[in-house]
Amino acid sequence: MSSELNIREEYTDNAVVVFLSGEVDIYNSQKLKERLYKIIDDNKKDLKIDCTELNYIDSTGLGIFVGALKKVKQYDKKIHICKLKENIKKLFVITGLDKLFIIEE
Amino acid sequence: MITETDNIEIILPFKAEYVSVVRLTVSGIASRMGFDIDAIEDIKVAVSEVCNKLVALGSSVVPRYKIVFSISEESLDIHFYCEDKSIKCIFGDGNDELGVSLISALMDDVSLCPENDYIIYMSKAIEENI
Numbered sequence: 745m746s747s748e749l750n751i752r753e754e755y756t757d758n759a760v761v762v763f764l765s766g767e768v769d770i771y772n773s774q775k776l777k778e779r780l781y782k783i784i785d786d787n788k789k790d791l792k793i794d795c796t797e798l799n800y801i802d803s804t805g806l807g808i809f810v811g812a813l814k815k816v817k818q819y820d821k822k823i824h825i826c827k828l829k830e831n832i833k834k835l836f837v838i839t840g841l842d843k844l845f846i847i848e849e
Numbered sequence: 850m851i852t853e854t855d856n857i858e859i860i861l862p863f864k865a866e867y868v869s870v871v872r873l874t875v876s877g878i879a880s881r882m883g884f885d886i887d888a889i890e891d892i893k894v895a896v897s898e899v900c901n902k903l904v905a906l907g908s909s910v911v912p913r914y915k916i917v918f919s920i921s922e923e924s925l926d927i928h929f930y931c932e933d934k935s936i937k938c939i940f941g942d943g944n945d946e947l948g949v950s951l952i953s954a955l956m957d958d959v960s961l962c963p964e965n966d967y968i969i970y971m972s973k974a975i976e977e978n979i
Contacts, residue, residue, distance in 0.1 A: 770905075771866050771869065802894060803948040803951060806947050807947060830887075835894065839947050
């Protein structure tokens with residue numbers, strides 16, 4: 745189980761799919777922020793964040809998702825958060841962020 | 850076999866790169882105590898949120914803070930200390946709504962603004978996990 749954060753993206757006609765793997769924490773969250781914001785500004789499409797291989801996220805990471813949501817809304821787009829592990833989905837529910845994002849299995 | 854309270858202390862610089870070390874440490878301790886995987890994840894998140902805040906605040910007085918893990922048959926009790934006495938009630942500024950909600954929800958007992966020599970106290974009971 746890697747603790748490094750790896751970010752990879754794929755492009756479809758209507759969305760950018762961002763694959764996160766490893767851990768998002770205070771040490772690497774700036775990297776996530778810069779990458780997500782650049783993807784949003786460069787593409788102006790819906791964002792699908794695939795969390796299949798995301799093992800850990802803290803409040804700094806959740807805060808970056810919220811910031812990214814505000815940014816996509818400027819372009820009238822949406823963020824779908826997909827395939828969350830149960831321990832991470834729990835954090836979205838506790839913080840109420842499951843109501844802000846489109847959560848997909 | 851745990852017959853009395855054992856303490857494990859970890860002293861850390863106010864640096865973000867070491868928060869993952871705390872997570873690994875507390876995972877090992879909680880696993881040794883018999884917490885299930887969900888409870889271990891809860892503890893990791895709660896402890897990391899406090900570390901995040903301490904790292905963000907830093908100190909001009911001392912270069913490090915201390916975490917004491919107290920292990921008993923009933924619970925894992927965690928105290929955060931810093932010799933910089935200006936660091937207290939660290940979530941009192943109201944800027945960490947997400948972090949505070951996570952800590953409060955994931956741990957069984959939490960004291961975020963204690964009138965004591967420690968900065969934060971949190972505890973997870975082991976009975977629920979057996």
